[in-house]
Amino acid sequence: MDEFLAKAGSQAVSFAIKSGISIASSYAIKSVSKFIVQIPQEDANKLEILRSQLETRIEIVSFALDLIKLVASKGNTNLQYTLNLTKGLRRDIDEFDNKVNELFEDIQENSTNKKLHSVKIKSLETYMTNLLKQIENVTPFINLSLTTSGTNLSSTLSKKISPSLLLNASNYIVENNKVYKVNPNVGPSFEVTLYTIFYNSSNIDNPIIWKETMKRANLVIKRINTSKIGEYNYIITIKQDFNDGRYHNEDEFQDHEFVLKIEQIKKLVFNVSGRLLKLEENDSPVLILKTESDAISDGNQLIKWYALGGYDEPELPDSENEEQEEVEKEEEEEDQNNVVDQFKDALDTCISNQLPASRSIALLEYIIRLLSLQHDDEKSLLEITDERLSIYLNDENAYSKVKEKQVDVHEIINALKNMNLG
Numbered sequence: 001m002d003e004f005l006a007k008a009g010s011q012a013v014s015f016a017i018k019s020g021i022s023i024a025s026s027y028a029i030k031s032v033s034k035f036i037v038q039i040p041q042e043d044a045n046k047l048e049i050l051r052s053q054l055e056t057r058i059e060i061v062s063f064a065l066d067l068i069k070l071v072a073s074k075g076n077t078n079l080q081y082t083l084n085l086t087k088g089l090r091r092d093i094d095e096f097d098n099k100v101n102e103l104f105e106d107i108q109e110n111s112t113n114k115k116l117h118s119v120k121i122k123s124l125e126t127y128m129t130n131l132l133k134q135i136e137n138v139t140p141f142i143n144l145s146l147t148t149s150g151t152n153l154s155s156t157l158s159k160k161i162s163p164s165l166l167l168n169a170s171n172y173i174v175e176n177n178k179v180y181k182v183n184p185n186v187g188p189s190f191e192v193t194l195y196t197i198f199y200n201s202s203n204i205d206n207p208i209i210w211k212e213t214m215k216r217a218n219l220v221i222k223r224i225n226t227s228k229i230g231e232y233n234y235i236i237t238i239k240q241d242f243n244d245g246r247y248h249n250e251d252e253f254q255d256h257e258f259v260l261k262i263e264q265i266k267k268l269v270f271n272v273s274g275r276l277l278k279l280e281e282n283d284s285p286v287l288i289l290k291t292e293s294d295a296i297s298d299g300n301q302l303i304k305w306y307a308l309g310g311y312d313e314p315e316l317p318d319s320e321n322e323e324q325e326e327v328e329k330e331e332e333e334e335d336q337n338n339v340v341d342q343f344k345d346a347l348d349t350c351i352s353n354q355l356p357a358s359r360s361i362a363l364l365e366y367i368i369r370l371l372s373l374q375h376d377d378e379k380s381l382l383e384i385t386d387e388r389l390s391i392y393l394n395d396e397n398a399y400s401k402v403k404e405k406q407v408d409v410h411e412i413i414n415a416l417k418n419m420n421l422g
Helices: 002-007 020-036 041-073 077-109 114-149 163-179 318-336 339-352 361-377 386-393 409-417
Strands: 011-014 156-158 190-199 208-223 234-240 257-261 265-271 286-297 300-310 406-408
Touching: 011 386, 020 041, 020 077, 020 114, 041 077, 041 114, 041 386, 077 114, 156 386, 163 361, 190 361, 208 361, 234 361, 265 361, 286 361, 300 361, 361 386
Parallel strands: none
Antiparallel strands: 011 265, 156 406, 190 208, 190 300, 208 234, 234 257, 265 286, 286 300
């Protein structure tokens, strides 16, 4: 499926590139800071210099390490050995964090033992110096690997990126970061048509068939409150809406709903036409999700594919159109006579803070991309670097790229940060 979508020219981006080094190092740096405030000022000044050097070097190499992880995951064998080297660095940072915490606990438990304090301070200085040397030893190999692999470190964005969609999606996310404890919904709900894969083993030439699973469904993205698995966690809920212009048996009228965690989405593929999936009745854009199930088979995660298209209202026969027009005319006349009721309804809508449903698959794509980034980096969208943002927005599929003008990600980020969010 991955190869088919690539050759079809679909725009795609892979996730599962959590900024592991950066996150692990942030805990280590915080541990050092806690340690420093507990020791004499003279010793603290020396350790603060080392802490600052360590933080700066880790920030410099962390993006390169994330990029290596991403490129290596796509099959670039030139980076596999470097990836193993960076795993060693991640392990050293984790061990460093544990050692600092142990030293900090020892000092707290023996607050009056000045001789022990001196030993622990010297130990921390040694640990920090050794970790700095480890980073300096790894850095030349990182540079060499990136140079020989031809990996692009540019933070420019493709012209295909829509600034308006990006800003709209960002606006919804930034606003949700403020109010998620009161209103967990991120952006509007989406009216979609859901497709899933049916494997037809009898058809050797075309064993994969996409089938319509829900003609009309309501998709909602919510931020969930839990301190156990990080701060920025989201679920996507898709619930069938039987008001789709089709006949349904009474047996069908039950909750058809499933929930998808944002971290389960490993790849996002956007295509301008559902005909790519041989969905002849759908010529509108589709968003394809490659996901990993929580279930495990033969020691491996189960991969699932879903496709989402914007829901289209069924066309009514001419007779029904005439009846609908007559009903609408009567409703319009009634509305004109009930201005006060209209105002009350509008006021109620504002109070409930409910956004009108959207059928924009493109907007949904941008929201999912940015939420995945916020989840992976465990940071607010406005704190994430331009380079990380470019990884999650730029198309990774060479087949879909054409010679085009590039736009600078910094321009869009500046516009985003200067937005008046009310």
